Amino acid sequence: MPELPEVESARAVIEAGALDREVADVDDTDTWVCRPHATGEIRSALVGRRLTVALRRGKSMWCETSSDGPVLGIHLGMSGRIVVTDPSGDPVEGGDRVRGLTATSPDRDLAWDRFTIRFADGGELRLFDKRRLGRVRLDPDLDRLGPDAAEVGVAEFRSRVGRGTAPVKARLLDQSVIAGVGNLLADETLWQAAVDPRRRVDTLDHDTLTALHRSLRKATRAAIRNGGVHTGEVMEHRVAGGHCPRCGAPMQRATVGGRTTWFCSVEQGPASG
Numbered sequence: 140m141p142e143l144p145e146v147e148s149a150r151a152v153i154e155a156g157a158l159d160r161e162v163a164d165v166d167d168t169d170t171w172v173c174r175p176h177a178t179g180e181i182r183s184a185l186v187g188r189r190l191t192v193a194l195r196r197g198k199s200m201w202c203e204t205s206s207d208g209p210v211l212g213i214h215l216g217m218s219g220r221i222v223v224t225d226p227s228g229d230p231v232e233g234g235d236r237v238r239g240l241t242a243t244s245p246d247r248d249l250a251w252d253r254f255t256i257r258f259a260d261g262g263e264l265r266l267f268d269k270r271r272l273g274r275v276r277l278d279p280d281l282d283r284l285g286p287d288a289a290e291v292g293v294a295e296f297r298s299r300v301g302r303g304t305a306p307v308k309a310r311l312l313d314q315s316v317i318a319g320v321g322n323l324l325a326d327e328t329l330w331q332a333a334v335d336p337r338r339r340v341d342t343l344d345h346d347t348l349t350a351l352h353r354s355l356r357k358a359t360r361a362a363i364r365n366g367g368v369h370t371g372e373v374m375e376h377r378v379a380g381g382h383c384p385r386c387g388a389p390m391q392r393a394t395v396g397g398r399t400t401w402f403c404s405v406e407q408g409p410a411s412g
Contacts, residue, residue: 197318
């Protein structure tokens with residue numbers, strides 16, 4: 140599932156190739172992806188306008204539009220990708236790969252383009268989503284999101300994450316607490332900080348929360364730089380028979396906050412806390 144780093148990559152593609160181009164047409168006929176809007180509602184709101192800025196908080200992404208137009212919210216869901224093409228139809232750099240398919244691959248089903256903006260210059264912005272779990276809507280509600288995981292300061296992080304009695308991994312996954320952390324990024328962050336994901340947040344002291352914040356920033360920035368959360372140091376070891384790449388101890392599997400969780404049995408075990 141796309142997490143903050145993948146959504147940031149999609150936002151960067153829009154910023155690089157889709158801004159300040161007049162919208163000539165919109166295909167918003169997929170009423171599931173565009174719910175609750177009726178067919179034509181998003182089109183009517185966008186035609187003749189331009190996307191002026193691409194923004195993101197956590198896993199949520201949106202574009203402001205010209206002439207005091209509505210905000211266009213785009214959520215990638217579990218498998219969505221953004222493809223932007225230039226006036227000649229060639230993909231903008233960074234937006235041409237969609238799970239092994241190029242934007243013009245003959246093996247690609249055009250029905251997987253769930254939402255399309257066509258620009259007056261001939262290029263397009265498309266939401267490619269094979270599983271149809273993405274979402275496009277006007278003026279999305281962002282008030283329930285916590286601060287962005289890549290930007291939150293250490294003091295606010297300690298205050299938010301250290302409040303309550305939940306397991307620390309469940310707290311990190313709560314988008315109203317910190318926005319953008321998904322299952323893989325949480326495991327990478329907790330492994331980096333050598334914190335047991337099952338540990339209650341009210342047992343985390345000032346220094347541990349500070350180290351956790353530092354690890355989150357490090358893991359997030361590395362994932363953005365390297366192409367996604369799958370590039371984390373512990374990711375390939377999150378399997379049965381896997382071993383901690385730092386100390387060599389067996390990796391352990393558990394369920395925390397309803398999510399499958401992997402951690403080092405020694406460095407992140409109960410005795411470590």
